[in-house]
Amino acid sequence: MPLSIRNLSPSDVAGSETTLWKYLTFEKFLDFLLLKRLYFRRSDKLTDPFECIMPPDMCLGDRKGSMPQAERDFIAAHEQYINSARSKVFLNSWHINEYESEAMWKLFGGSGHSIAIRTTFGRIMSEMAPHELTAGKVLYKDMIKDDCVISDIFDFALLKRKPFEHEREFRLIFINDGGDDNPRLLDSFGLHIPVEPADIVDKIYVSPLSEPWQFELTQAIIDKQGLGERLIRSTLFNFPGNKR
Numbered sequence: 001m002p003l004s005i006r007n008l009s010p011s012d013v014a015g016s017e018t019t020l021w022k023y024l025t026f027e028k029f030l031d032f033l034l035l036k037r038l039y040f041r042r043s044d045k046l047t048d049p050f051e052c053i054m055p056p057d058m059c060l061g062d063r064k065g066s067m068p069q070a071e072r073d074f075i076a077a078h079e080q081y082i083n084s085a086r087s088k089v090f091l092n093s094w095h096i097n098e099y100e101s102e103a104m105w106k107l108f109g110g111s112g113h114s115i116a117i118r119t120t121f122g123r124i125m126s127e128m129a130p131h132e133l134t135a136g137k138v139l140y141k142d143m144i145k146d147d148c149v150i151s152d153i154f155d156f157a158l159l160k161r162k163p164f165e166h167e168r169e170f171r172l173i174f175i176n177d178g179g180d181d182n183p184r185l186l187d188s189f190g191l192h193i194p195v196e197p198a199d200i201v202d203k204i205y206v207s208p209l210s211e212p213w214q215f216e217l218t219q220a221i222i223d224k225q226g227l228g229e230r231l232i233r234s235t236l237f238n239f240p241g242n243k244r
Helices: 026-035 069-088 102-109 121-128 153-157 162-167 212-224
Strands: 019-025 037-042 089-096 114-120 134-137 139-141 159-161 169-175 190-194 203-206 231-233
Touching (some): 019 102, 026 037, 026 114, 026 212, 037 169, 069 153, 089 153, 102 114, 102 162, 114 121, 121 134, 153 159, 153 169, 203 212, 212 231
Parallel strands (some): 203 231
Antiparallel strands (some): 019 114, 037 089, 089 169, 114 203, 134 169
16 A cells, blocks of 8 residues: 555645754664665554554543443544554654754754755655555644544554643654564664655755864765765854855
């Protein structure tokens, strides 16, 4: 089954030119560039402990006291299915933004020698098309108060709590039905899916906090991959109009 697109908000759909960013430590960038693979993290191993978890009162709301027992049992079974399936869900995340984000450099790139990959929705979809993945924008909701129509584990993988709204996340989702025998597994925390970095990368940004020698090191590595013309040293903290 090829890649499919899931939209929890039909009015907010990514276009082919939508800009996506991935902020990485230098080591994770090398893993992507040299070993030609994208890392997918298991959902229950992410920083947010409530990833892909269905809150007990999510589907009950104000009807909890008057709901027929049969309907309560159905919701309880659905909740159990969602929460037990989360260990099968592996995620690869990108940040949706037209420009660089200082907050994302801090959150995911760390300080010093880190890298941001810039691409587009169209590039990602083209590269990942042969794989059995689901992709879509993350929708940020109050899962108890807001109306959330959820059908399966894919919907939960694209649903997050509102305190994370600043991440503006676009996700690739892989469901590991192969268990521990899946050859893509790296360890119990994540797995890799092969890619061709040259087909994904539009631009490669070196952190604005990096030292000159770190940029030179990155340049040397990038040049050997034939991507030298795509490398940029971030000018995020430069005086406006000064490109050096």
